[in-house]
Amino acid sequence: MNDQSSQDEIVRIPIMQRMLDNPFLLLFIGVVFPAVFYIIWGIMEIVTIPIAN
Amino acid sequence: MSAELFRTCPESGLQFHKPAERLMKAHAVASIVFLLIGGVGALLVTLTRWPAVHLLPADRFYQLLTMHGVDMLIFWLITFEIAVLYFCSSTLLKCRLATPKIAWLGFALMMIGMVVNNLAVMNGDASVMMTSYVPMPANPNFYLGLILFAVGALIGCFVFLGTLVIAKEEKTYEGSIPLVTFGALTACIIAVFTIASGAIILIPTYLWSIGYINHIDPAMYRLIWWALGHSSQQINVAAHVAVWYAIAAIVFGARPLSEKVSRTAFFLYIAFLQLASAHHLLVDPGLSSEWKIFNTSYAMYLAVLASMVHGLTVPGSIEVAQRAKGLTNGLFEWLRKAPWSNPIFSGMFISLVGFGFIGGISGVIMGTEQINIIIHNTIYVPGHFHATVVIGTTLAFMSLTYFLIPTLFRKQVMFPGLVKWQPYLFGFGMAVFTLAMMGAGTLGVERRHWDMAFTDSMLGFDYPASAYTFMGIVGISGTAAVIGGAIFVLVTVLSVFFGKPVDSESAWGFTTSRVLRAEPIVVPEGGHAAAGKWGFAAPGTFLLAIFFLVIFVIYYVINWKYLASVWPIS
Numbered sequence: 001m002n003d004q005s006s007q008d009e010i011v012r013i014p015i016m017q018r019m020l021d022n023p024f025l026l027l028f029i030g031v032v033f034p035a036v037f038y039i040i041w042g043i044m045e046i047v048t049i050p051i052a053n
Numbered sequence: 054m055s056a057e058l059f060r061t062c063p064e065s066g067l068q069f070h071k072p073a074e075r076l077m078k079a080h081a082v083a084s085i086v087f088l089l090i091g092g093v094g095a096l097l098v099t100l101t102r103w104p105a106v107h108l109l110p111a112d113r114f115y116q117l118l119t120m121h122g123v124d125m126l127i128f129w130l131i132t133f134e135i136a137v138l139y140f141c142s143s144t145l146l147k148c149r150l151a152t153p154k155i156a157w158l159g160f161a162l163m164m165i166g167m168v169v170n171n172l173a174v175m176n177g178d179a180s181v182m183m184t185s186y187v188p189m190p191a192n193p194n195f196y197l198g199l200i201l202f203a204v205g206a207l208i209g210c211f212v213f214l215g216t217l218v219i220a221k222e223e224k225t226y227e228g229s230i231p232l233v234t235f236g237a238l239t240a241c242i243i244a245v246f247t248i249a250s251g252a253i254i255l256i257p258t259y260l261w262s263i264g265y266i267n268h269i270d271p272a273m274y275r276l277i278w279w280a281l282g283h284s285s286q287q288i289n290v291a292a293h294v295a296v297w298y299a300i301a302a303i304v305f306g307a308r309p310l311s312e313k314v315s316r317t318a319f320f321l322y323i324a325f326l327q328l329a330s331a332h333h334l335l336v337d338p339g340l341s342s343e344w345k346i347f348n349t350s351y352a353m354y355l356a357v358l359a360s361m362v363h364g365l366t367v368p369g370s371i372e373v374a375q376r377a378k379g380l381t382n383g384l385f386e387w388l389r390k391a392p393w394s395n396p397i398f399s400g401m402f403i404s405l406v407g408f409g410f411i412g413g414i415s416g417v418i419m420g421t422e423q424i425n426i427i428i429h430n431t432i433y434v435p436g437h438f439h440a441t442v443v444i445g446t447t448l449a450f451m452s453l454t455y456f457l458i459p460t461l462f463r464k465q466v467m468f469p470g471l472v473k474w475q476p477y478l479f480g481f482g483m484a485v486f487t488l489a490m491m492g493a494g495t496l497g498v499e500r501r502h503w504d505m506a507f508t509d510s511m512l513g514f515d516y517p518a519s520a521y522t523f524m525g526i527v528g529i530s531g532t533a534a535v536i537g538g539a540i541f542v543l544v545t546v547l548s549v550f551f552g553k554p555v556d557s558e559s560a561w562g563f564t565t566s567r568v569l570r571a572e573p574i575v576v577p578e579g580g581h582a583a584a585g586k587w588g589f590a591a592p593g594t595f596l597l598a599i600f601f602l603v604i605f606v607i608y609y610v611i612n613w614k615y616l617a618s619v620w621p622i623s
Contacts, residue, residue, distance in 0.1 A: 020316050021229050023217050023238055026323055030242035031249070034280065034327035038348055039250065042276045042331075046339050049272075 058149065064555065065303075065460045073143035073150035077461060079160055080136035080209075081454070082549070087128040087167060088447075089542050094121030096535045102432075103528025104505065104521050111503040115180040118501065120171065122183030126442065127285060128167045128202065133450050134240060134292045135163075135209035140461075141237035141295065142216035148225040151215030159208030162201050170198025182501060184282060187258060187269040196259035203248045203255070210241045210248070232309055232316065233302070236295025239319045244288045246327055250280035272339045283330035289442055290360070291322050293404065293449035297367045300401040300449075303456055304392065307374035310366045310590065318366075321359035328352040332420045336429050342422065349420040357417055364409045365598050368402075369591035376585065384586070384593040400452030400476035407480060408445030411487050412437060414605050424612040427619060432527075433494025440487040443534075448480050451541050458545065464552035468544055475544070479537025485530035493523035495615070 019025055060069045094117045100108040101117075109117060143150040150156065172194065173179040179195035217238070220226060230238070254277040260266045298315070301307040309315045331348035334340055368388075375387030392398050415437040419425050428434070458466050466472055498505050498520050505524060507513045586592045 016317075017229065017313075020235070020320060023214060023242075026238065026320070027214070027242050027245060030239075030323040030327075031246045033324045034246055034284070034330075037352065038328050038330060039277060039280055041344055042334075042340060043273065045341055045344055046270070046272050046276060049339050 062460045062463075067144050067460055068147045069461070070143045070149045072153035073139050074461065076150065076153065076156050076160065077136045077139050077457075080132050080139070081457065081461070083160075083164060083167075084129050084132035084136065085542060085545055087124045087132065088538070090171065091121050091124030091129055092535060092538045092542065094118070094124065095538070096532065099528055099531035099535065101503065102505070102524060103531075104524050106528060107504070109503075112177070112180065114503045115182070115501075116174060116177060119180050119182050120174045123170060123174070123199075124167075126183060127199070128170075130289050130442070130446060130450075131202075131206050131244070131285065132163060132167075134244070134288060135159075135206060137292055137296070137450075137453075138209060138213040138237050138241055139216075140457075141234045142213050142220070145231055145234050146216070146220040146225050148216060148220035148223065151212050151219050155208060156212045159205040159212065162205030162208065164205075166198045166200070166202030166205060168198070169194050169201060173198060184278065185258070186278075187261065187271055187274045190262055193259060193262040196255050196262055200252065200255050200259060203251045206244065207248045210244050213237070213241050229312075229316075232312055233295050233299045235316055235319055236291055236298060239322050240288050240291035240295065242323050243284055243291055243327060247281055247284035247288060250277055250284065254278050254281065272337065275334060275337065276340075279330040279333045280327065283333060284327040286438060286442055287322070287326045287329070289446035290326065291319070293408070293446040294319075294360075294363045294367075296449045296453050297363070297401055297405055298370075300397055300452055300456070301367055301371050301374075304395065304398045304401075305371050305374040307370040310369045310373065314362060315366055318359035318362035321355050324355070325352045326356040326359070329356060329416075329420060332425060335422050335425045345422050350422060353420045354417075357413065357420075360409070360413055361598075361601075364405065364413070364601070365594060367405060368597065369594040372591040372594050373585070376591075384596055388593060394473050396472050396476050397452045397455050399473075400448050400455070400480065403476055403480035403484075404445055404448040404452065407440055407448070407484055407487075409601060410604065411484060411491075412440030412442075412445055414608055415440065415491060417605070418609065418612050421612075424616050427612065427616055428491075428494045430500060431494035432498045432500045433491045435500055436487045436490030436494055439483060439490065444480055444483045444487065447538075448476060448483075451479070452476065454541075454545055458548050458552070459555045462549050462552075463555050464548050465555055466544065467548045467552050471540055472544055475537055475540045477537075479534055479541065482530050482532075482534030482537055486527055486534055489523045489526035489530060493520050493527065496520040496523070498524065 013021075058071050060071060060074065061067070062069065097109055097117045098114065098121050100106045101114045139150060139156070142148065173192040174195065176192060179185075179191035181189050181191040181195065185191055185195065217230065217234075220230075229235070254274060257266055258269055258274070261269050298309065328348040329352075331340075331345055332353070335345050335349065371391070372387045375391065380387045380390050391402070415433070419428065419434065419437055455466055455472065458464055494500070496517055496519065497514070498516065505516070505520070589595050
C-alpha cells in the first residue's frame with residue numbers, strides 16, 4: 001500500500017517541475033536556445049552577405 | 054560521508070564541507086584582489102573623464118580602461134560567482150563538493166589567466182578595451198589569459214553540476230533543490246554558454262595574434278564576442294538575484310511568495326536572457342532587422358519579465374515575513390522598520406531598487422531598436438551597465454560578503470560603524486554616477502573617449518554646457534562610490550586577515566546570524582495573504598511595483614518623443 005502511494009506521488013509530479021528539476025535538460029535548453037537564435041542565425045546572416053567586387 | 058570533513062556554523066547552522074570551504078575562501082579572496090585592482094582603475098578612469106580634472110594622458114587612459122573593464126566585468130565577478138556556486142551547492146545542499154582537486158585546478162587556471170592578462174595590459178601593448186575588437190591587435194597574452202581564465206571558470210561550473218548530482222545521489226535534500234541553489238544553477242548554465250562562446254572566438258583570435266590565422270572577420274567577431282561579453286553580465290544577474298533571495302531568507306526568514314513563479318522566472322532567464330547580447334549589434338549593417346528585433350524586442354522582453362517577477366517577489370516575500378511578525382500598520386511599516394543599519398539588508402535593497410529602476414528600465418530602452426539609436430555607443434551604455442553590474446551585482450555581493458565574513462571566515466566584521474554607511478555611500482554614489490552618465494549619453498557624449506571636447510580635432514562637436522555638468526557629476530559621484538568600494542575592500546581584508554574570531558568576547562555587531570535553511574523559516578498563520586490588506590498579500594510591494602511601471606512607461610514614452618525630435622518629419 002505504501003509502495004503504491006509513493007508511486008502515485010512520483011506520477012503526480014507536474015511535467016514542468018520535472019523539467020525544472022533536471023539540471024542537464026536546463027543546461028541543454030540554456031545552450032541551444034541562444035546558440036540557435038543568436039549565434040547560428042547571426043552567422044547565417046553574415047555569411048550570406050555578398051562579397052564586394 | 055566522513056563527519057570530520059564537515060563543519061557546522063554555530064550561528065547560522067550552515068554546514069560547510071571543509072574542502073569546499075577552502076575553495077570558497079580562495080575564490081572570495083582572489084576576487085577581492087581583482088576588485089581592488091579594478092577599483093584603482095575605476096578611480097583613475099573617472100578622474101580622467103571628469104573634464105575639469107582630465108587626469109591621465111590618452112595612452113594611460115585606454116590602458117587603465119582596459120584593465121578596469123576586464124578586472125571588474127570578468128575577473129572580480131566571475132571569480133566571486135564560482136565561490137557562490139560552491140556555497141549554493143555544497144553548503145546549501147549539505148553535500149560534499151565534487152572533485153575538489155579538479156576544482157583547485159580550475160582555480161589555478163583562473164589565477165594564472167588573471168595574472169597573465171593583467172601583465173599583458175600593464176605592459177602597455179594590450180590597450181584594446183575589454184571588447185578587443187579585431188583587427189585591433191593586442192599582445193597574445195591578453196587573449197591567452199582570458200582563455201585560461203575561461204577554462205578554469207568552466208571547470209568550476211562543472212564541479213557545481215557534479216555536486217548537484219552527488220547531492221541527488223546521496224539524497225542530501227528532498228524534493229527540488231532550494232530556490233537559491235536553482236538561481237545559482239541558472240547562473241551556471243548561462244556561464245557555460247558564455248564561456249563556450251568565448252572559447253569559440255578567443256581561441257582563433259589568439260591564433261591570429263600569433264600569426265597562425267590570417268584574418269578574422271570583424272562582423273563575425275563582434276557577433277560571437279558579444280555572446281561572451283554581454284552574457285557574462287547575465288551570469289551576474291542570475292547570481293545576484295539568487296543572492297537577493299538568500300539575503301531575504303537570512304535577514305527576515307522570508308520564503309518566496311511562490312516557488313513556482315520564481316522558478317519559472319529563472320527558467321525564462323535560462324532560455325532568453327543571453328539573447329539580449331544582440332542589443333550591442335543593433336546598428337551593425339550585416340544583420341537583419343528580423344534577427345535584431347527577435348533577439349532584443351521579443352526574446353529579451355521575456356527575460357525582462359523575469360526580472361520584474363523577481364523584483365516583485367523578493368520585496369514581497371520580505372513584506373509578508375515582516376507583516377507576519379506584526380509590522381502590519383499602513384502600507385509601509387514593514388519597510389520603515391526594516392533593519393536599515395544592517396549592511397546585509399541595506400546593500401541588498403539598494404541593489405534591488407537600483408538594478409530595477411535604473412539598470413532595468415535603461416536596458417529596455419537600449420534593447421528597443423528604434424530608440425536605441427539615440428544613445429547607441431554613447432556613455433549612456435556604461436551608465437546602464439554600471440547600474441546593473443555595480444549597483445545590482447557588486448553591491449549584492451558586498452552584502453553577502455558581510456554575512457560570509459562571520460559564517461565562512463569565522464571572523465568578526467571590523468569597523469561596524471563604518472560598515473553601516475558603506476552600502477549607502479557606494480550605492481547612492483553609483484546611482485548618481487549612472488544617472489549622470491545616462492544624462493550625458495542622451496546629449497551625445499561618447500563612451501570610451503579620452504577627451505569629450507575633441508581638442509584639436511578637425512571634426513569637433515559642440516556639446517551643450519549641461520553635458521559638461523553631467524560629466525562633472527560623473528566625476529564627483531564616481532569618486533564617492535570608489536571611496537565606498539575602498540571601505541568595503543579595507544573592511545573585508547582587515548576582518549578576514551586581522552579580525553577577531555567570531556567566538557571571542559567582542560560581539561561582531563550585526564543581528565543577522567539567522568539560520569539559512571532550505572525550508573521556510575517564517576510561515577504566516579493563515580497563509581501569505583492573511584497579514585496583507587485589501588486582498589493583497591504584499592500591498593506595499595504592489596504599490597511600489599505600480600510606481601515602477603508608471604516610471605517605466607513615462608520614460609519609455611519620453612524616449613520615443615525624443616526620437617521624434619531627433620528625426621523630424623516634414
